[in-house]
Amino acid sequence: xxxxxxxxxxxxxxxxxxxxxxxxxxxxxxxxxxxxxxxxxxxxxxxxxxxxxxxxxxxxxxxxxxxxxxxxxxxxxxxxxxxxxxxxxxxxxxxxxxxxxxxxxxxxxxxxxxxxxxxxxxxxxxxxxxxxxxxxxxxxxxxxxxxxxxxxxxxxxxxxxxxxxxxxxxxxxxxxxxxxxxxxxxxxxxxxxxxxxxxxxxxxxxxxxxxxxxxxxxxxxxxxxxxxxxxxxxxxxxxxxxxxxxxxxxxxxxxxxxxxxxxxxxxxxxxxxxxxxxxxxxx
Amino acid sequence: xxxxxxxxxxxxxxxxxxxxxxxxxxxxxxxxxxxxxxxxxxxxxxxxxxxxxxxxxxxxxxxxxxxxxxxxxxxxxxxxxxxxxxxxxxxxxxxxxxxxxxxxxxxxxxxxxxxxxxxxxxxxxxxxxxxxxxxxxxxxxxxxxxxxxxxxxxxxxxxxxxxxxxxxxxxxxxxxxxxxxxxxxxxxxxxxxxxxxxxxxxxxxxxxxxxxxxxxxxxxxxxxxxxxxxxxxxxxxxxxxxxxxxxxxxxxxxxxxxxxxxxxxxxxxxxxxxxxxxxxxxx
Amino acid sequence: xxxxxxxxxxxxxxxxxxxxxxxxxxxxxxxxxxxxxxxxxxxxxxxxxxxxxxxxxxxxxxxxxxxxxxxxxxxxxxxxxxxxxxxxxxxxxxxxxxxxxxxxxxxxxxxxxxxxxxxxxxxxxxxxxxxxxxxxxxxxxxxxxxxxxxxxxxxxxxxxxxxxxxxxxxxxxxxxxxxxxxxxxxxxxxxxxxxxxxxxxxxxxxxxxxxxxxxxxxxxxxxxxxxxxxxxxxxxxxxxxxxxxxxxxxxxxxxxxxxxxxxxxxxxxxxxxxxxxxxxxxx
Numbered sequence: 031x032x033x034x035x036x037x038x039x040x041x042x043x044x045x046x047x048x049x050x051x052x053x054x055x056x057x058x059x060x061x062x063x064x065x066x067x068x069x070x071x072x073x074x075x076x077x078x079x080x081x082x083x084x085x086x087x088x089x090x091x092x093x094x095x096x097x098x099x100x101x102x103x104x105x106x107x108x109x110x111x112x113x114x115x116x117x118x119x120x121x122x123x124x125x126x127x128x129x130x131x132x133x134x135x136x137x138x139x140x141x142x143x144x145x146x147x148x149x150x151x152x153x154x155x156x157x158x159x160x161x162x163x164x165x166x167x168x169x170x171x172x173x174x175x176x177x178x179x180x181x182x183x184x185x186x187x188x189x190x191x192x193x194x195x196x197x198x199x200x201x202x203x204x205x206x207x208x209x210x211x212x213x214x215x216x217x218x219x220x221x222x223x224x225x226x227x228x229x230x231x232x233x234x235x236x237x238x239x240x241x242x243x244x245x246x247x248x249x250x251x252x253x254x255x256x257x258x259x260x261x262x263x264x265x266x267x268x269x270x271x272x273x274x275x276x277x278x279x280x281x282x283x284x285x286x287x288x289x290x291x292x293x294x295x296x297x298x299x300x301x302x303x304x305x306x307x308x309x310x311x312x313x
Numbered sequence: 314x315x316x317x318x319x320x321x322x323x324x325x326x327x328x329x330x331x332x333x334x335x336x337x338x339x340x341x342x343x344x345x346x347x348x349x350x351x352x353x354x355x356x357x358x359x360x361x362x363x364x365x366x367x368x369x370x371x372x373x374x375x376x377x378x379x380x381x382x383x384x385x386x387x388x389x390x391x392x393x394x395x396x397x398x399x400x401x402x403x404x405x406x407x408x409x410x411x412x413x414x415x416x417x418x419x420x421x422x423x424x425x426x427x428x429x430x431x432x433x434x435x436x437x438x439x440x441x442x443x444x445x446x447x448x449x450x451x452x453x454x455x456x457x458x459x460x461x462x463x464x465x466x467x468x469x470x471x472x473x474x475x476x477x478x479x480x481x482x483x484x485x486x487x488x489x490x491x492x493x494x495x496x497x498x499x500x501x502x503x504x505x506x507x508x509x510x511x512x513x514x515x516x517x518x519x520x521x522x523x524x525x526x527x528x529x530x531x532x533x534x535x536x537x538x539x540x541x542x543x544x545x546x547x548x549x550x551x552x553x554x555x556x557x558x559x560x561x562x563x564x565x566x567x568x569x570x571x572x573x574x575x576x577x578x579x580x581x582x583x584x585x586x587x588x589x590x591x592x593x594x595x596x
Numbered sequence: 597x598x599x600x601x602x603x604x605x606x607x608x609x610x611x612x613x614x615x616x617x618x619x620x621x622x623x624x625x626x627x628x629x630x631x632x633x634x635x636x637x638x639x640x641x642x643x644x645x646x647x648x649x650x651x652x653x654x655x656x657x658x659x660x661x662x663x664x665x666x667x668x669x670x671x672x673x674x675x676x677x678x679x680x681x682x683x684x685x686x687x688x689x690x691x692x693x694x695x696x697x698x699x700x701x702x703x704x705x706x707x708x709x710x711x712x713x714x715x716x717x718x719x720x721x722x723x724x725x726x727x728x729x730x731x732x733x734x735x736x737x738x739x740x741x742x743x744x745x746x747x748x749x750x751x752x753x754x755x756x757x758x759x760x761x762x763x764x765x766x767x768x769x770x771x772x773x774x775x776x777x778x779x780x781x782x783x784x785x786x787x788x789x790x791x792x793x794x795x796x797x798x799x800x801x802x803x804x805x806x807x808x809x810x811x812x813x814x815x816x817x818x819x820x821x822x823x824x825x826x827x828x829x830x831x832x833x834x835x836x837x838x839x840x841x842x843x844x845x846x847x848x849x850x851x852x853x854x855x856x857x858x859x860x861x862x863x864x865x866x867x868x869x870x871x872x873x874x875x876x877x878x879x
Contacts, residue, residue: 038559039615048572062469064467066467070656071637071640071656072640072641072644072656074354074355075355075358075359075521075641076641078521078522079520079521079567079568079571082519082520082521082567083519083566083567085566086469087465087467087468087469088353088521089425089428089467089468090355090395090396090468090666091396091425091428091467092396092398093396093397093398093399093429093431093432093733094398094399095398095399095429095431096397096428096429096432099429099430099462100429100467101820103428104467112656113656113657113658113659114659114662115658115659115660115661116659116660116661117400117683138537142655142657145655145657145662145665145669146659146661146662146664146665146666148659148661148662148665149662171507179665184630184632184653184654184655184670185653185655186628186653186656222551234651236648236862237645237648237656238641238644238645238648239641241646249862254489267776267862280857281859282860282863283444283649283857283858283859283860283861283862284648284649284858284862285649285855285856285857285858285859285862286644286855286856286859288568288645289568289569289571289572290565290568290569292565292566292567292568293565293566293568293569294566295538295566296519296566296567296568297565297566300341304780305469321634339738345752347750349750354637357637357638358638358642358804358805360652361638361805362803362804362851362854365802365803365804365850366802366850366851370750370751370752371750371751371804372680372711372750372751373636373638373679373751374679374708374711374750375679375681376679376680376681376682376712376714376715377681377682378681378682378712378714379680379711379712379714382712382713382714382745383711383712386711397783436632453767516748517755532868563608570853572851572852572855573848573851573852574851575849575850575851576847576848576849576850576851576852577849578849579802579847579849579850580849580852
């Protein structure tokens with residue numbers, strides 16, 4: 031499934047991923063971490079509902095005036111540049127800085143990083159503020175790693191996630207962040223290790239803001255296990271994918287999949303999670 | 314169900330609430346009042362769909378330039394500070410003033426009032442402009458009544474509605490507004506009277522913007538019965554709760570509940586409303 | 597169905613409309629045109645999901661800084677003034693200009709054009725920049741054609757589409773745009789020809805942003821057949837209506853209709869499209 035040109039080799043599934051994923055999900059449900067989201071207008075509804083269904087407490091708060099009071103009290107921060115304008119950047123910077131100063135994890139979603147010079151520069155500046163995790167699709171991670179405005183296709187990826195694994199490793203090394211690349215397989219790397227979360231269904235890409243929403247879910251998982259951000263990123267991707275798989279059994283198209291995905295995320299039990307988590311290590 | 318420490322005592326359900334609720338809903342359907350909503354980005358979709366399903370005509374118009382032309386023509390105004398920034402405040406103020414001057418009812422949703430000094434001050438200023446109704450969760454009403462930035466949990470309440478009944482009465486007295494506190498029971502008070510609307514299901518709190526949306530529904534109900542804002546507030550809360558109860562019979566989780574709630578609100582008939590309304594007076 | 601006062605006479609359905617509509621839809625699916633949307637906050641979610649379900653690639657990008665880089669790369673542009681403020685107008689102007697300069701089609705949705713002088717002036721200015729297509733409801737097209745702030749009812753139409761056919765023809769002639777008027781019948785005119793797309797169900801008007809979303813779908817259809825914008829506008833309206841009709845068979849109210857509409861749009865096959873397209877020419 032992974033191109034050998036990328037020097038990643040198949041390994042055995044570790045038996046611990048299932049229980050780890052369950053521990054993460056059940057801890058989110060118990061602790062209900064407060065997740066501040068500075069995100070794009072398209073994603074706000076699905077992102078908030080994803081977090082609520084997982085057991086977290088979302089707060090879409092992006093006012094510059096509130097960040098000093100609010101960000102240090104959040105358990106984690108999610109920054110998403112989807113509908114970026116110059117007016118929103120200062121709040122993103124301020125919140126990232128406040129989270130960093132308070133020792134809180136934060137996650138960056140560099141939506142459409144390569145579609146304009148303005149956006150690429152903004153994303154690179156935010157990566158320079160050292161988010162805990164960066165999650166994007168193949169085109170976004172390639173644009174970030176190569177610092178190039180490319181012939182990318184808006185917000186949808188024109189690259190397979192496998193094409194971006196080396197770029198992700200390189201970005202992780204240079205930035206110090208965990209980097210996740212979403213696609214048919216979701217790869218997660220810290221620059222050394224690479225794992226692939228192989229849950230999910232293709233139709234999830236036909237629902238707007240699923241990528242944004244799983245980034246917020248990563249923030250919630252990292253919030254409750256900040257010392258294992260690499261593992262929390264992989265389990266969040268896997269859990270969201272499992273919810274999509276179960277939802278797909280009932281779906282008749284993208285809109286009913288969206289409904290069933292959220293319902294399934296809400297209803298996931300230990301047995302299902304442990305049995306279905308499909309995370310594979312590459313070396 | 315209500316803590317005795319709050320000096321509220323159980324009373325009999327008044328037999329008139331069911332017919333009153335039906336009269337309100339059917340009048341909204343007939344008159345289709347135009348409701349101007351200046352609300353947060355997360356809630357716009359569900360709020361507009363809630364109003365449409367109830368028979369009202371929503372208009373999300375927040376431009377300062379349009380308020381002089383538009384607000385006096387609306388039947389009521391709903392102001393919600395969920396994603397407040399300094400840039401949006403002037404339009405909220407101007408619309409509240411225009412509604413007041415035109416003798417139109419307006420309703421305030423002080424989302425997350427206690428999470429920052431900026432937000433608390435803005436909410437208190439808006440309360441000072443004397444909305445017809447203020448609806449919040451327990452934490453929000455406590456923050457407003459006590460004028461304190463508290464250890465609240467973002468936009469979700471960390472207090473039961475019962476904990477905030479006395480604060481609501483006190484806020485109603487000092488402000489001259491009807492005050493509603495949402496929770497397991499939704500309390501409504503004018504400072505003297507207290508009623509509890511006991512419809513609804515817990516899972517509604519797992520859907521983002523249900524609180525915002527019921528505030529808009531209150532605006533629609535008050536629009537068609539402005540001389541009985543207290544009663545209209547209680548019936549709107551009850552009607553929305555009934556739609557949730559019926560939706561819950563079909564729901565498999567929060568996302569399908571959201572769908573079924575709106576469908577049910579659209580389809581409510583007289584018999585169902587009269588039979589299920591559960592509003593109790595306390596003294 | 598059409599008032600004779602408007603000098604439109606019933607004619608036979610042309611047998612080519614069904615195959616033309618299918619060609620348009622299947623080409624959108626194959627080419628996946630990138631559609632830039634500068635739209636209102638309420639509609640972003642449904643609009644993006646409509647475009648994705650039809651096979652197009654939506655990008656909600658409205659930053660002034662990104663337009664020079666991005667707009668020329670999009671296949672078409674959709675401008676919607678639903679939640680207009682003075683701050684958003686410059687980006688709308690700049691994107692319209694960039695699309696025009698790059699020879700890309702663009703479509704205007706003059707939401708609530710008649711509710712304020714500010715909005716009417718903005719819409720008229722945008723119409724003056726010569727969009728390929730203008731789509732509105734009866735009240736909006738009348739306001740634009742008559743240049744009058746009327747007693748319109750917010751964003752919902754207080755006129756039947758039939759009332760606005762002559763205004764649409766006149767607006768098409770004076771502006772050089774294709775003009776579409778949505779309603780029980782959706783009329784499309786280039787100032788000479790008039791066709792009526794008779795698909796769709798009434799309940800679609802109880803779902804917020806269906807009008808906005810079909811405008812975006814028109815942009816996608818015009819993107820892949822820019823030399824036949826008149827035909828592409830009619831087929832987009834018809835296809836969206838068919839999705840609503842099929843969705844209605846499963847719907848229990850507006851919220852489930854919304855889900856089934858998007859699912860149905862995603863799943864439409866050639867036979868269904870050819871059989872159900874109902875477009876009639878008037879002379």
